Amino acid sequence: MSKEAQKERSMVLQKEMIAGLFNDLANAKELGKKVCYTFIPGNLSELIRTFDMLPVYPEINALQSAMRKKSASYIKEAERNAHSEDVCTYVKCDVGMMMKGNIGPTGQKIPEPDVLLLSYTGCFTFLKWFETLKREYPNAKVIMVHTPYQENAEMTPEMTEYMVKQFTEEVIPQFEKVTGIKYDEGKLKKHLELAKEAEDWITKIFDTTKHKPSPIDAYFAGVYYIGPINIGFRGTEKAVEYYRELYSEIQERIRLGLGPITPEGEMKEEKYRLVVEGPPNWTSFREFWRIFYDIGAVIVASSYTKVGGVYDMGWRHDPSRPLESLAEYCMNCYTNLNIPQRIDLLSKCIENYDADGYITNSIKSCNSFSAGQLGMMREIEDRLEIPVGFIESDLVDPRYFSYSNIKNRLESFFQMLEQRKSMETINEK
């Protein structure tokens, strides 16, 4: 039987924040709040808050369902209704959950959307997802925000202008109409100021993996750390408070020379430092993490923690240019970067955090990440002469998580790392 997971204080804080949000959602009508469904990449949290709406993130519902072992039945429900086996399992899990009553992770019903804010950022499936939801919620207002792709590794003035025009011509007028609240740029600026502060903190937090041993795991624990900044709390005092607290806990761990806390307990010895590309598997999240824990492998950086915003290259929300800044934020999310940009970013992570190896977790139903990963891996291997590993799983479909296959592949990869370390020691002597 597995041990009870250890909880850091910041985890408790986060749990309270999320419980509060779901509680508000369950009582949205009584609170007189409008409900806005939207996505993590390119989420316009500050603007949603400016109009006092409550956000719902369907991807979060899906991954929470997977962690609570409910996704398999939701996916089956969707597949019974003509959804293909081969498409995004987040979509199917969400659709299945809706068909079965739309009960959220806290056991409370998630309200129907007043607004479907389609932030089409870095993932084409988002567009199809909300086309599907619109047919289920015909009364919801759908607002499309098309984020141009950084195809040429740049955000041009034309791209920013296009996005700002969408905000001023479509998003803001529609928000005003739905909520009856007039757009208040001063209020947005205040949220952006707080967003900037939270972004400073989270950057510092993920930068602590430079320490040896790393005080945190930037993938498995990282997905918890990005929670508040990604699910609607960015731009709030609460998020700043959470990240300040988390940073202080991590500083204490550094002072004590401690490694990351995992659900199995504290990691005693840091044997390998890795960078991971691709989202985690959610259906067997703890078992997946444990494979790394057992071998003493710590993830010092991951692309997945940048999916809701890339802050470690210096970009921040800027209250002096509120709408332009929101546009740049959307364009700068990880999956909106082109393949050479992704390679450069991951290479920097490997170098900056002194990683021993690079692993791709290729997700069957997420082409936004997966298409191109093999070429990226080969380029990184050639460029940095670093061992690379490749595993396959899925987001929330348990049929595509094969524990023994993944464990076998990872064990071979760790053996390769071990041999390389031995050779390096011999060469040094």
Add this chain to the structure above:
Amino acid sequence: MNKIENLLEKCKEYAFDLDFNRAKQWKSEDDSRVLVGYMPIYFPREILHAVGAMGVGVFGGGDRKQIIKGDAYYQSYICHIPRSIIELALDKHMDHLDGFIFPSICDVIRNLSGIFKQLKIGRFVKYMDFPQNFLPEVGGKFYQDEMKHVLKYIKELNGVELTTENLNHSIELYNKNRRLIEHIYNVRQEFPWRLSIEDVYHVVRAGTVIPVEEHNEILEELCAIIDEDIGTPMDKIKVVVSGAFCEQPSIGLIKAIEEAGCYVVDDDYVLGSRMILTDIDSKSDNPLEAISNAYIYHSQYSSSIYDVHNPKEYRLAKIAKQRSADGVIFASASFCDPSLLDAPIFQNAFDKLGIRYIAFQYSENINQYKVIKEQVGTFSDSIKLWED
């Protein structure tokens, strides 16, 4: 060979020439000429034509190219077309193409543009982000900026500046091209036996790899022939094929559908050539804006275009009705996100609308169609034998 056989044989050769020899020959006739490969679905080739360039449709290797290198770039659960396009590039089939355009279709084609950049294939690589906002002053303006970006790349290669006069002339040529293709479909709606869907496919696809002037001549000759009462009608139902807009089914599969008892009276196989539904204004002072407006107001539905304000299921239902089709065949490439994610939307709507359909998946390289043929045959029989 008679005249129609000659024309069709020529088109068949062009359509599946994986070395794009006609385009290569066209380029060799003038040093300033530029060839630009474009992936499905749609690209406004008029703008290339106006600056001394030619668009060359790159639709994958189909069942005519063995994949060896391409599989090393794509996992088994990703569709087939990116691996065959990579294979064509790495095997130097496209070395004479100067640049490549990847229109926004899906995440796979988008990321393929990045792989081309990474591998430094071509002298330029452009991911063409088609607007998903349909306000002319917002999405339309952005679309014009995207077209200007492409023109900048061409100018860097051949120094040719776009003029209003040249672009209006090019628009007129492509208007004619679209009208002639539409004429073929209109004739086939009434008399589908006059030209098989296999032949139509060859003819339309040939137009993506040869100069438009030449294609127009072929189309004119062909239209004159099929305007005559030729061929023998057979007892088949009429269907519309939908979902095959990117990765192309092999010609054997296209043929198998008709052999199994279905006249295909409309399809989205080479959708880009039929994407714009009306003539584009060819007398405008701002032809880029005219092209943009045509896309915004008069483009065909597609699984890659955000549609909630103009739902695709009703648009497809309208096509089926206008073509007097007995049913719809949903043919999706395996692992094709846009097509497969649309399936529940179409099928739920068609159940309510009482439109008969079947669905199957294919891959560009499959050449065993027994199961699909049986499925299509049963669909056809069920309509012919049991329906009023």
